[in-house]
Amino acid sequence: MRWKTKNLPNIETVNSLATSLGVDKTIALLLVQRGVDTFDKAKEYFRPSLKTLHNPFLMKGMDKAVERVFKAIEAEETIMVFGDYDVDGTTAVALMSSYLLTIYPNVVTYIPDRYKEGYGISYQGIDFAEDNDISLIIALDCGIKAIDKVAYAKEKNIDFIICDHHRPGATVPDAVAVLDPKQIDCKYPYDELSGCGVGFKLIQAIAETLEEPFETLHPYLDLLAVSIAADIVPMDGENRVLAYHGLKVINSNPRPGIKAILNQINKTELTITDVVFIIAPRINAAGRMKQGIHAVELLTEQNENLAKKFAEEIDKYNADRKELDKKITYEAIEQIRENNEEQNSTNVVFCETWHKGVIGIVASRVIETYYKPTLVFTKSGNKLAASARSVKGFDVYNALEACSEHIEQFGGHKYAAGLTLLPENYKAFKACFEKVVKETLPVELTSPEITIDAEVDLVDLTPKFFRILSQFAPFGPVNMKPVFKATGLRDNGYGKRIGKVENEEDFPEHLRLNIVYGADKKTYNAIGFSMGDKLEEINNSETFEAAFTLEENNWNGYSSLQLMLKDIRCEEVN
Known part of the structure; x- marks a missing residue:
């Protein structure tokens, strides 16, 4: 594991910000690292305001998209809301369809079958539209490369509005409107929206045209928070504003479907991390194991009893998904070993019976064992389909583009x-x-890297420090939870391995330490997941240094700070 410490920002800027905000210099340093270097920027950072959202009509094609929606309403056309089967796509379809239904009744939803239709806009979906006299399709989280399919629809007098956030190719589909801030000639100020986020800009533009107050859009912010968290888009700019306020909706007034999921767990207030690991996998499980439309039904259902039923079904899908990805991950790693490919620069594995719904998860799991760009293939109709995942710093999309002569279709x-x-x-x-x-x-990218924000003295990590640090949330790419480094640490002798074991001869996987530090020998609780094998190394060392994040541990009504270990380095006893 490589440790890389961020460059120190300008010390005068840090000191000036610390003084103007009345905060610890380490807090000021963390803010400046994130581009927050003035009092006004800090005010906006700590209190993200919906008033800072950009005018949706700045996005290329927005005026045409809104005009076409109102034309459909006036002519009483049926509008199909079409989206991808993952979390970003299903939240986008739920957002768009539920909003449109508040102003117009002739709206239907369509999520393609992952196995029969594959990713993105499908010919089957277009044929369904034709068979049902649907003349306008709003595609969400997909479509930016669907040139042939949009042309096919045009022959059938079916129009498309595309709301996507993936990289466009050399040409874009001949749709009525293409909304994608990543288009080179799009002047929209922020180009890292999720697919659901692009859909939100469209309903924002429709609402503005109808002169509806922005408050009417607040109930949709929970869907945005889920999409932003699940799609791992940068947590800055509009994404951070939308995620911040979306979390507030989730924690105060969630829609029945999300409320039904929350009722399955024992947690009073969710963070963005909880959204990633609790809500998103359940929503994703519907599209992975069965049909993505089940997730849309859950997210748009207004009856709490029905929402509870849908949530229970989706929870079962998620349990099945966990078992399946565990099994396939084992098989994928065995394949790499059996083929003597452990020294390769990549992991590329294939089995025609692997479940297409979990190969993306499996690719991520394989990287945990063999830290390399990874592709997991399975059979999909008469073709092979794969999910690709990369390591930090390496652009797998560009690598695929370099191999495009062998590929039928790719995107991401x-x-x-x-x-x-x-x-x-x-x-x-x-x-x-x-x-x-x-x-x-x-x-340097062939081994995992920990980026350290700052070196600290443990005695400075006070409850006040943590309270301010907590206001850096929501965390995500570009605004990750700060990682600290501390040196001269000792365990008080009560460190141990913890966690469940399947066999008596196995050792628990995780690590718990009571770190002794400072002249007063104050102790600090520390947890290191999947770090149990470090205990012997710690016991044989004089001192060690740790890279960690901070969390609050609540136990029996008592709260204390806890170090969440990312890695440790020991100094062996002579």
Whole structure:
């Protein structure tokens, strides 16, 4: 594990900000690292305001999109809201359809079948629209590369409005309007919205045209928080504002579907991390194991009893998903070992019976064992489909683009992508991908990296310090939870391995320490997940240093600060 400490910002700027805010210099340093270097910026950072959201009509194509929606309403056309089957897509469909239904009754939803139709806009979906006299499709979280499919729809007199956030190709579909802030000629000030976020800008523009107050859109912010958290988009700019206020909705007045999920867990207030690990996997499980439309039904249902029923079904899907991804991950790792590919620059594995719904999760799990750009393939109809995941700092999308001669279709982001190819091209693609990555992956990116924000003295980590630090939330890419480094640490001798074991001969996986520090030998609780094997190293060392984040531990009504260990380095006894 590599430790990389961020460069120290200008000390005069840090001192000036600390004075103007009346905060600890470490807090000021963390703020300046995040581009928050003035009192006014800090005020906006700590109190994100919906008033700072950009005018939706700044987005290229927005005026045409709004005009086409109102034309459909005036002509009493049926509008189909079409979206991808993952969390971002299903939340976007729930948001768009539930809002449109407040102003117009002729709205239907459509989520493609992951297995029969594949990712994105499908010919089956367009045929469904034609069969049901639907003449306008609003596509969310997909469509930016669906040139042939939009042309196919146009032949049937079906119009498209595309709301996407993925990278466009050299040309975009000939739709009535293409809303995607990543278009080169789009002047919208923020280009990192989620797919649901782009959909939100469309309903914001519709609401403004109808002269509705912005407050009418508040009930949809919970869906935005879920999409932003699940799609791992940067937690800055509009995303941070929307996630901040969306979390407030989740914790104060969630829609029945989200409330039904929350009722399944024992937690009074959710953080963005809880959204990632509790809400998002359950919503995702519907599209992975069954049909994404089940997630839309859950998220749009107004009857609490029905919402509870839907949530119970989706919780079962999620339990099945966990078992399946555990099994396939084991098989994928065994395949790498059996093929003697542990020294490769990439992990590329394939089994035609692997469940398509979990291969993305499996790719991420494989990276935990073999830290390399990873592709997990399975059979999908007469083609092979894969999910790609990358390591920090490496653009897997660009690597796929370099291998495009072997690929039928691909799309995605820097760290996550999907693709399909013909079975006969698999070996050539695998060789090409290995070659491209081997030639372009810097050596320093071949092992996991911990980025440390600041070195601290544990005695300075007071409850007040933590209260201010908590206001840095919601955390996510670009605004990650601060990681600290402390040196000269000792365990008081009561450190132990903890966690459940399946067999008596196994050791618990996790680590619990009582760290002794400072002249007064004050103790600090510390937990290190999957770090149980570090205990012997600690016992054989004089002191150690730790990289960690801070959390509040609540136990029996008593709250204390707890160090969440990311890694430790020991100094061996001579």
